[in-house]
Amino acid sequence: MQQNMHKVYIYKRFERFWHWVQASLIMFLALTGFEVHGTFKIFGFEKAAEFHRTASWMLIGLIIFAIFWHLTTGEWRHYIPTTKQLKEQVIYYISGIFKGEHHPTERTGLSKLNPLQRIVYLGFKLILVPITIISGILYLLYKTFDQNNIIIIEDYPLASIAFWHTLGAILLMIFLVVHVYMTTTGKTPTSNIKAMITGYEELEDDQEEVKVENDSKHN
């Protein structure tokens, strides 16, 4: 089997750093955030709120870097949605995967996301994360000081800000569960996670040639 496979560098260093830091921040924010929400008690409300605030600034900082990286490297092109093979991909997860069929799409340096991933991740980046972060910033700055040290309160009711923020958080948690589960659908249950750690993924040889060509064109 090994002879037919070839190691390909798919996830860049920054990408991996961004992915894992974002993952841990989101999980930490979920932990502290749902405590602030009153769902459970771990750190105590005071600490939870404080940690949540700190971690949220870190996440915002990270995302600014990530946006910059996406734009400057052209990596954003991976997220251009396509309907091509989308249906096949969905059908694969519904039935093909059980029959031991191969993925209908293959990962390459040019196209490291399958059509389903493209749509889901694009939604994640353009809808889910913005909802959560914008409502979070409104939440964070609900009361602020002006130049005269007078406290200014936003006009929006906090209940609606909290609604969107909680909605975003719940959807993120659902995303997290599905996302983590989907990592097990690679060649082996851990091969996708390994790829996100090392950056290298093992691809079958016939795709490799195409991949190398594309890589040399685009980089």
Next chain:
Amino acid sequence: MYRTLLIVIFSTVVALILVNILHQEDNYNLKLETLRHKYALKAIPSVSHSKLPALQRNFKTPQEVTEACLSCHTETHKEVMASSHWNWERVAYVEGRGISSAGKKNVMNNFCLGTNSNQQSCAKCHIGYGMSSSHFDFNNARNVDCMVCHDNSDEYLKGASMAGYPDRTVNLENVAQSVGSPRKSNCGSCHSFGGGGNNVKHGDLEVALNSCSREVDVHMGANGMNLECVACHTAKNHNIIGRLYSVSSDNTNRATCEQCHSTTPHLRDVLNRHGSRVSCQACHIPQYAKVNSTKMSWKWSDAGKLKDGKPYELEDSLGNHNYMSIKGSFVWARNVKPDYIWFNGTADHYILGDSIKSVPVQMNTLNGSYSDRRSKIIPVKIHVGDQIYDKVYNRLVQPKLYGETEGDSAYWKDFKWDDAVAAGMKESGLRYSGKYGFVKTKKMYWPVNHMVSPKGEAVGCAECHTRINGRLAKLSGFYLPGRDQNKSLDFVGYWMFILTLVAVFGHGAIRISMDISRNKYEKQIINYDEDKPAE
């Protein structure tokens, strides 16, 4: 090498961030230290009144003392006579009532009810002499009592039921020569004893504050700053700042925490931001009545029971009266957690003569709500009870309680409500139908402003930001993180999350079981292939 370097740098950054998050330094609050220094220096009086010739004499009446005071402080009586301490009322604009005057003269309460017809006794706490009825001359400067506030000898004492005159044992010469800036004991001689006993009314003002620890009151504590009342309740031209909304109505001339501590006293901004809608008192007075009990309920309907034709009293385990024939039954409490309400600094009161609009009767109404931007959450003591009212005219009535002798129609002597109410209402200039009953009085609100605890004992975040039994559980109309949640969103979100988990595990289980069966199948084939040549 390059890789190791990166890992080292990265882990150092992570460690630094973690240290920053987890480490909490007890920062030095310079604002507080500056205040401590400012108030550590006590002013030394520039005059010793004991050396003044005008005071070296044997005073026969307290009015002579006042005259002696006015011989030097020639205009001061004008200031005093403009104050509510003297007039027992203040003029204010009240929503729905217009410009009206309210004060001890006409506001009803659910303790000893009201002053009308009882002045002989109630005037013990009037800064004047001889207010024995509602016909007191408020323009006579000779009757101003300078000593009750300015006595520094601790000797001055107003007599019981003497219309504001000093007790006969008081040596007026000593007192006159001792005068100085008011001390806690001066203010407390009235403000601690409202309602007929120590700490009956306020709950946060009582005689223990004269000499207490920092834990009881961080400002007045003898082992703390040991501040006098007038340190905060400053008094330009005898106009003392401070409002208590059991009698006050408008949002002016208040004594505030901010006047010393500013609106940003905390080192953590998140706490300062709370100050826009939460009063300082709400967090910094976790409980009141820390030393002696305060009255929480007073039922006048129980009054009048006699033993062998004589009035009697009963005490609870702490030595507080829980029954008195002359007053009814009481409930006392100590170390009480305050209730919390929205308050914008304006209030209305049940004024003698008002009709009863709702039962239980609201004795005072503190205005405010979340939607009113000027409102803040304040801690209050709520005093409930029942009291006598006129069934026909549908209003609370003013009985004559105090009397010198029996047969004077005073309830405390004769125990006849009819006579007492008739006499009291006549004195008040109001009609009485002759039919009385007892009506429940809900809620007389007493804002709690004193007995501020040291900062370590302030109310913690989770005491309000919690789903169950938080201190602010009863306040509505706003979203409080940790207490509130959108129930439908939480419900839908919870089940969506659970269903996702089920789906994911189901999907995984099918995959695994399919894999296993496929492997078996493949193995069978392999076995078959291997077995073949052996055949």
